[in-house]
Every structure is written in C-alpha cells, then in structure tokens.
Amino acid sequence: xxxxxxxxxxxxxxxxxxxxxxxxxxxxxxxxxxxxxxxxxxxxxxxxxxxxxxxxxxxxxxxxxxxxxxxxxxxxxxxxxxxxxxxxxxxxxxxxxxxxxxxxxxxxxxxxxxxxxxxxxxxxxxxxxxxxxxxxxxxxxxxxxxxxxxxxxxxxxxxxxxxxxxxxxxxxxxxxxxxxxxxxxxxxxxxxxxxxxxxxxxxxxxxxxxxxxxxxxxxxxxxxxxxxxxxxxxxxxxxxxxxxxxxxxxxxxxxxxxxxxxxxxxxxxxxxxxxxxxxxxxxxxxxxxxxxxxxxxxxxxxxxxxxxxxxxxxxxxxxxxxxxxxxxxxxxxxxxxx
Amino acid sequence: xxxxxxxxxxxxxxxxxxxxxxxxxxxxxxxxxxxxxxxxxxxxxxxxxxxxxxxxxxxxxxxxxxxxxxxxxxxxxxxxxxxxxxxxxxxxxxxxxxxxxxxxxxxxxxxxxxxxxxxxxxxxxxxxxxxxxxxxxxxxxxxxxxxxxxxxxxxxxxxxxxxxxxxxxxxxxxxxxxxxxxxxxxxxxxxxxxxxxxxxxxxxxxxxxxxxxxxxxxxxxxxxxxxxxxxxxxxxxxxxxxxxxxxxxxxxxxxxxxxxxxxxxxxxxxxxxxxxxxxxxxxxxxxxxxxxxxxxxxxxxxxxxxxxxxxxxxxxxxxxxxxxxxxxxxxxxxxxxxxxxxxxxxxxxxxxxxxxxxxxxxxxxx
Numbered sequence: 001x002x003x004x005x006x007x008x009x010x011x012x013x014x015x016x017x018x019x020x021x022x023x024x025x026x027x028x029x030x031x032x033x034x035x036x037x038x039x040x041x042x043x044x045x046x047x048x049x050x051x052x053x054x055x056x057x058x059x060x061x062x063x064x065x066x067x068x069x070x071x072x073x074x075x076x077x078x079x080x081x082x083x084x085x086x087x088x089x090x091x092x093x094x095x096x097x098x099x100x101x102x103x104x105x106x107x108x109x110x111x112x113x114x115x116x117x118x119x120x121x122x123x124x125x126x127x128x129x130x131x132x133x134x135x136x137x138x139x140x141x142x143x144x145x146x147x148x149x150x151x152x153x154x155x156x157x158x159x160x161x162x163x164x165x166x167x168x169x170x171x172x173x174x175x176x177x178x179x180x181x182x183x184x185x186x187x188x189x190x191x192x193x194x195x196x197x198x199x200x201x202x203x204x205x206x207x208x209x210x211x212x213x214x215x216x217x218x219x220x221x222x223x224x225x226x227x228x229x230x231x232x233x234x235x236x237x238x239x240x241x242x243x244x245x246x247x248x249x250x251x252x253x254x255x256x257x258x259x260x261x262x263x264x265x266x267x268x269x270x271x272x273x274x275x276x277x278x279x280x281x282x283x284x285x286x287x288x289x290x291x292x293x294x295x296x297x298x299x300x301x302x303x304x305x306x307x308x309x310x311x312x313x314x315x316x317x318x319x320x321x322x323x324x325x326x327x328x329x330x331x332x333x334x335x336x337x338x
Numbered sequence: 339x340x341x342x343x344x345x346x347x348x349x350x351x352x353x354x355x356x357x358x359x360x361x362x363x364x365x366x367x368x369x370x371x372x373x374x375x376x377x378x379x380x381x382x383x384x385x386x387x388x389x390x391x392x393x394x395x396x397x398x399x400x401x402x403x404x405x406x407x408x409x410x411x412x413x414x415x416x417x418x419x420x421x422x423x424x425x426x427x428x429x430x431x432x433x434x435x436x437x438x439x440x441x442x443x444x445x446x447x448x449x450x451x452x453x454x455x456x457x458x459x460x461x462x463x464x465x466x467x468x469x470x471x472x473x474x475x476x477x478x479x480x481x482x483x484x485x486x487x488x489x490x491x492x493x494x495x496x497x498x499x500x501x502x503x504x505x506x507x508x509x510x511x512x513x514x515x516x517x518x519x520x521x522x523x524x525x526x527x528x529x530x531x532x533x534x535x536x537x538x539x540x541x542x543x544x545x546x547x548x549x550x551x552x553x554x555x556x557x558x559x560x561x562x563x564x565x566x567x568x569x570x571x572x573x574x575x576x577x578x579x580x581x582x583x584x585x586x587x588x589x590x591x592x593x594x595x596x597x598x599x600x601x602x603x604x605x606x607x608x609x610x611x612x613x614x615x616x617x618x619x620x621x622x623x624x625x626x627x628x629x630x631x632x633x634x635x636x637x638x639x640x641x642x643x644x645x646x647x648x649x650x651x652x653x654x655x656x657x658x659x660x661x662x663x664x665x666x667x668x669x670x671x672x673x674x675x676x677x678x679x680x681x682x683x684x685x686x687x688x689x690x691x692x693x694x695x696x697x698x699x700x701x702x703x704x
Binding site: 043046047048049143144147216217219220297298299300301302303304305306307 | 345347369456459460461462463466467470526527530532533535536684685686687
C-alpha cells in the first residue's frame with residue numbers, strides 16, 4: 001500500500017484505499033467471528049468440555065448464529081436513559097477500535113498508513129473507547145452500569161500510563177515511534193527481538209495490555225459476579241454486539257501490537273527461514289498472543305478494584321520507569337543497539 | 339460546592355452471586371459499604387408448617403428440598419430424631435450406608451462451594467472441574483437410590499435401598515481418584531497469588547464473635563474453635579473412625595477455604611475406613627412399626643452438615659404426625675453475621691464474604 005500513499009489523490013488511489021479498508025474490515029470481522037469460536041473451544045478444552053459443536057460443521061457457524069440472533073433482537077432503550085448518549089456510546093466504542101488498525105504493519109509492504117507517530121496514534125485513539133464506556137455506563141441510568149463505567153474509566157486511565165511507559169524503552173532503542181521502523185530494527189535471530197533485551201518492558205506491557213482489554217484477571221468493569229454485566233448491563237441486541245465487537249477488535253489490535261513491538265513482527269525467528277513469507281510469521285506470532293490471552297482467561301481469578309489500582313501505580317509504573325533507566329544505561333554502556 | 343451522595347444499591351434477589359434468591363440492600367459510599375440490610379424469605383415454603391399435617395415418612399422428601407446441595411444429611415437429621423424419640427435400633431449395614439452417603443454428600447457439597455466460590459472470585463475453570471467430580475458422586479447416588487439431587491434415601495429405622503452389586507468398589511475408586519484431584523485443586527488455585535490476595539484477611543472475626551452469633555461448621559472452625567459434632571457428640575457410627583477436625587486461626591475467608599478443602603480430605607479418610615469395614619450382608623431396615631407413632635414427648639438432635647450444625651426439634655403428641663417440627667438450619671444462622679462483616683468493605687468483598695459463608699437459599703428460607 002505504501003507506494004499508493006505517496007501518489008497524488010485521484011479517483012483511482014481513493015478507490016484502492018476504499019477497497020483496502022473494506023478488505024481490512026472483512027479480515028477483522030472474520031477474525032472476530034472465529035476468535036470467539038476459538039476462545040470458546042480453547043476454554044472448553046481446558047475445562048473438559050466440548051465447546052460449541054452444533055451449528056454447522058464442528059460448530060463453526062455458532063458465532064454467525066449468535067450475531068444473527070443479536071441483529072434480530074428488539075432494540076430496547078431504558079425509559080429513563082439519556083437516549084442520545086445511550087445510542088452514541090456503542091458507536092464511539094467501536095469506531096476507534098477500527099481506526100487503530102490503520103497503522104498496523106503486517107509485512108514490510110502491507111500497511112495502510114505509515115505514520116511517524118504510529119504508536120502514539122494507537123494510544124490516543126484507543127483512549128477514546130474509555131470515554132465510550134463511561135458514557136455507556138452513565139447514560140444507562142443503572143447503578144450497576146454506572147459502577148462498571150466508573151471502574152472502567154479508572155482502570156483504563158491507570159493502565160495506559162504503564163502501557164506507554166513500557167514502550168519508551170523500545171522507542172529509545174529504535175529511535176522511532178514508527179511501527180514499521182520498530183519491526184525493521186528487530187531483524188536477525190529471535191534474540192534480537194525486543195522481548196529479550198526489553199524483558200521488563202515486555203512483562204509490563206503484557207500485563208497492562210491485558211488490563212486495557214478488560215480481560216481476566218482484569219475484567220472488573222464487567223465483573224459478572226459483582227456488577228452483573230458492568231457498563232453494558234442495559235444494552236441488548238446490536239448495541240451490545242457493538243461493544244463486544246469493539247472488545248474483540250481491540251484484542252486483535254493488541255495482539256498485533258505485541259507482535260510488532262516485542263516479537264519481531266514479520267521477521268522469522270532465524271534468518272535461514274526467510275523463504276517462508278513474512279505474513280505467515282506475523283500470523284503465527286499473532287495467534288500465539290491471542291492464544292495466550294484465552295489461556296489466562298481460563299486460569300486466573302479476578303483482582304479486586306483497589307488491588308488493581310495498586311498494581312498499576314505501585315508495581316507496573318515503577319517497573320516501567322526502571323526499564324527506561326536500564327535501557328538508557330545499557331545504551332550508554334553497550335552502544336545504541338543493546 | 340461539590341457534594342457526594344451515598345448510593346443505595348439493591349443486590350438481588352436476581353443477582354448471579356447471591357447463590358439463589360437472596361437479597362441485600364447496601365448503602366455505598368463510593369465503593370465502600372456503609373450499611374447492609376439482608377432481605378430473606380423469597381424461597382419460604384413453610385416446610386415446618388406443612389410437616390404438621392404429614393406423617394414422618396412423608397416429611398423426608400421435604401428435608402431434601404431444604405438444603406438441596408446436601409440432601410443426605412437433612413434426611414438423616416429427621417430420621418435420627420424420630421429414631422431417638424422411639425428408641426429404634428438401626429441395623430449395622432444401614433448405619434454404614436448412611437455414613438458413606440453422608441460423607442460423599444459432604445464432599446459433593448464442598449465441591450459445589452469450592453467451584454461457585456471461585457466463580458464468584460472470577461475464575462471460570464475450577465467450577466467445571468469441581469462439577470465434573472461432583473458428577474461422579476451424583477452418579478453413585480443415582481445408582482444407589484435413583485435420584486441425583488433430592489434423594490429421599492433414608493427412612494426411619496434404616497435406608498430405603500441396599501447398595502447394588504459393585505457399588506462399594508465404585509466408591510473406593512472414587513475415593514482414590516478424589517485424593518489426586520484434591521492435590522490438583524490445591525496446585526491450581528490455592529497457591530494463586532491473585533486468589534490469596536483476594537481472600538486473605540477478608541471477613542475476619544474472632545472465636546467469641548463466632549460463638550455469640552451461633553456460627554457453626556467451617557464458619558466457626560476457621561476461628562480455631564475445634565467443634566465438630568461428629569467428634570464432640572458422635573452420632574451414627576462416627577466414633578469408630580479416625581479423622582481430624584481441621585481448624586483455622588485467623589477467622590478470615592482464607593481459613594474458611596482451607597478448612598473446607600481439608601474437610602474433603604478428612605471425609606475421604608473416613609470413607610476409606612468405612613469402605614474397608616463395610617459389613618458383608620445384613621438388613622438395611624430395622625424393626626419399625628407399620629405406622630410410625632413416636633411416644634408423647636419432645637426431642638432435639640443435632641448433627642454436622644457440610645454447612646454446620648443442623649438440628650431437628652420434634653414435639654410429638656403420640657400421633658402419626660408431629661405436633662410441631664422445627665429445623666435449626668445452619669445457613670440461616672450463619673448468615674446473621676453478614677451485615678456486621680460488610681461494614682467498611684467494598685462491593686467486591688461483599689461477594690467474597692457472602693460466598694465464604696456458604697449458604698444455600700433453600701435452607702435459609704426453609
């Protein structure tokens with residue numbers, strides 16, 4: 001896509017951009033459909049269950065059926081809800097989740113927007129979704145939803161700080177926030193990937209990322225056992241589906257981002273395996289991260305809200321700052337490429 | 339001026355973590371509870387009043403439906419009371435069968451508690467692991483008496499059904515299997531840092547408070563009071579077997595958790611001994627008159643159910659129906675301490691504490 005980016009905007013290039021956007025949309029929708037299926041299967045296996053196996057061969061159409069059900073459901077808005085905000089919230093949650101995908105480089109050439117501040121763009125836009133969740137919780141006029149929304153705001157703001165800080169080390173090593181440059185800088189053997197030199201940053205990033213995704217063990221905003229469903233308790237039908245969709249698209253985005261920042265993007269683990277296309281490597285690493293997210297969901301209990309805050313500010317943030325210091329010291333002693 | 343308001347939040351009766359139709363109205367300051375008012379009675383069926391118009395055998399199915407997670411011990415407390423009032427002898431084989439099913443029931447009940455408690459705390463998998471093991475127990479019960487939840491198994495003077503061919507061996511297999519499973523459960527959950535930080539030091543009370551509130555079962559033993567009716571006032575044939583009474587020290591949710599898991603281990607120990615000594619043949623019903631008419635008088639018996647001390651008080655006027663029947667239900671009594679424990683805790687701890695008490699709403703409301 002890159003060479004189109006540099007050309008003047010004509011109907012032709014605009015058409016290609018539109019086609020590309022639709023293609024990404026299709027890929028992401030298919031991913032979300034089968035990520036949900038895969039999640040249910042994986043967790044099913046981990047719990048000695050079979051998981052979905054009725055709709056279609058091996059239950060492959062289960063999610064399709066679920067989405068169809070949500071589409072056909074009556075669209076209810078609580079009588080005392082703030083209608084405008086109530087309708088706005090799902091869209092506001094869902095749009096930025098797709099916008100962040102624009103900067104993800106899948107291979108050297110397959111990327112939609114090669115921004116110099118790609119990482120910042122990602123963080124800035126994903127922050128908008130927090131507002132959507134607060135709006136959704138507030139406008140529902142439900143106490144459980146309000147508590148869920150407030151928790152979510154507190155959590156996502158707290159965890160964005162260590163998330164950004166944990167990546168500073170990489171930015172220092174690479175000298176760029178451009179996601180493509182970050183991958184290019186990780187060429188070589190797999191120990192050149194950022195996850196080893198930046199092991200502290202990697203750990204902080206993974207914990208903060210899981211928290212940003214509101215997934216177990218950080219799924220407090222929608223803690224089923226306390227808040228019933230959290231901020232989306234009053235949502236039903238397709239508005240609810242939008243929230244869920246946004247959540248899974250973010251999972252897609254975070255898995256991509258982890259792959260890019262720490263796992264070497266499209267680079268093969270050893271250069272001799274170069275004959276396998278970069279896209280395959282990207283997908284493999286990406287799936288590994290996604291599997292990891294499902295795995296911890298089947299294993300961990302949930303943190304308490306005050307412990308969650310404590311973890312962000314007292315543990316992760318100091319660790320991230322320590323990581324920055326270590327990176328700086330390492331660069332000073334061993335030279336720029338630690 | 340910025341002003342904060344207290345939030346009145348209604349939890350239940352339809353809430354996923356109140357384990358049934360329990361309702362509690364909490365006043366929240368932020369997420370901190372300043373006041374908690376439990377509301378009970380949504381499942382009240384008037385068991386005690388109904389019993390006044392039923393003969394004793396007819397009351398047994400009603401006891402199944404009180405604490406439906408532990409129906410066998412409820413069966414037993416009623417039969418035991420009537421037997422004691424009438425001075426009936428229960429045959430050896432029936433006593434063994436009763437003891438085996440009651441201990442299996444204790445394990446099943448604690449497994450349900452373990453699974454749902456972890457679910458409350460946010461871990462999904464333990465619930466399914468626990469239920470798959472409980473399933474084995476329910477299948478054993480099903481083979482024995484044809485029911486999986488409300489067994490109606492015991493009768494005044496014995497048990498309704500003898501153990502079918504090979505049943506004892508199946509129980510032996512289960513006991514062996516369960517030992518290994520329990521180790522796995524400890525490995526999966528007990529060492530988990532997040533889990534420990536959620537339950538350690540939460541919902542603390544001391545032994546005096548526990549006794550003052552009339553708590554029993556694990557809720558009492560977690561404070562260090564060594565009180566188990568199987569040891570202190572042996573009934574059935576518990577005095578023939580060796581087992582320990584696990585106790586905690588701190589009286590918090592963690593100790594309650596450990597006490598319950600250790601009780602599973604002790605139940606397995608009792609089962610091992612009982613299955614070894616299980617008599618070859620013999621009757622399963624003692625000599626009982628066709629119509630059960632206890633002599634005029636009253637009696638109170640109490641036994642150790644998985645949830646604590648379950649008692650049965652019968653006033654008989656020499657008729658086939660009791661004049662008055664009263665059950666002391668451990669869930670109901672244990673729940674009384676809840677409002678006291680909740681003050682100053684946050685919403686999340688409400689679920690941790692409520693789950694830690696281990697209530698069954700069928701028994702709370704009776």
